Amino acid sequence: DAGVIQSPRHEVTEMGQEVTLRCKPISGHNSLFWYRQTMMRGLELLIYFNNNVPIDDSGMPEDRFSAKMPNASFSTLKIQPSEPRDSAVYFCASSWTNNGLVLSGNTIYFGEGSWLTVV
Amino acid sequence: GQQLNQSPQSMFIQEGEDVSMNCTSSSIFNTWLWYKQDPGEGPVLLIALYKAGELTSNGRLTAQFGITRKDSFLNISASIPSDVGIYFCAGHSSGTYKYIFGTGTRLKVLA
Numbered sequence: 338d339a340g341v342i343q344s345p346r347h348e349v350t351e352m353g354q355e356v357t358l359r360c361k362p363i364s365g366h367n368s369l370f371w372y373r374q375t376m377m378r379g380l381e382l383l384i385y386f387n388n389n390v391p392i393d394d395s396g397m398p399e400d401r402f403s404a405k406m407p408n409a410s411f412s413t414l415k416i417q418p419s420e421p422r423d424s425a426v427y428f429c430a431s432s433w434t435n436n437g438l439v440l441s442g443n444t445i446y447f448g449e450g451s452w453l454t455v456v
Numbered sequence: 457g458q459q460l461n462q463s464p465q466s467m468f469i470q471e472g473e474d475v476s477m478n479c480t481s482s483s484i485f486n487t488w489l490w491y492k493q494d495p496g497e498g499p500v501l502l503i504a505l506y507k508a509g510e511l512t513s514n515g516r517l518t519a520q521f522g523i524t525r526k527d528s529f530l531n532i533s534a535s536i537p538s539d540v541g542i543y544f545c546a547g548h549s550s551g552t553y554k555y556i557f558g559t560g561t562r563l564k565v566l567a
Contacts, residue, residue: 448498
């Protein structure tokens with residue numbers, strides 16, 4: 338089975354440019370998460386969706402960040418305008434949950450990440 | 457918010473040695489997960505634990521769900537150079553959607 342698929346794997350962009358990161362979750366999963374990883378702060382949850390609906394976006398740093406999930410098989414994380422401090426690895430992850438109830442198999446699977454450098 | 461304390465933060469060991477690391481939480485979890493992240497890659501799930509006291513193995517890796525449900529342990533036996541990487545724990549509580557991640561244990565194996 339295909340895992341979580343992210344694109345692009347690497348992106349270098351100039352400050353002020355728009356960046357769009359893409360994610361295809363594992364088929365059948367109904368929860369999707371965007372994380373940011375830096376050396377200083379580790380893994381930070383930015384936003385999560387359940388059944389394509391944003392449930393918690395409290396981790397989104399500021400209005401420059403936005404995320405959408407138009408359908409069960411696709412999500413985007415957009416940064417506009419990008420800044421050097423946005424340089425990080427952005428991970429998409431997916432899981433299956435039943436209204437938050439823990440069931441056997443409730444694990445979260447990560448994509449390989451999008452390495453973003455803003456210069 | 458909930459936090460996970462993962463220790464040690466980093467460790468250097470000799471090839472062939474056993475490794476132990478742990479995570480502790482300020483609150484109860486129903487699921488504990490252990491991941492490994494290789495350089496330039498995403499975290500890969502190693503072991504999932506769903507019941508207090510549960511002991512689960514995956515090859516040379518063994519993880520345990522603490523009976524208090526506030527801690528978990530990961531042991532690696534007879535380490536090899538490819539065990540190098542960052543190991544993360546993660547906890548999940550019933551009734552929530554969030555997975556809380558530890559800060560990671562960076563493992564380096566000296567051949």
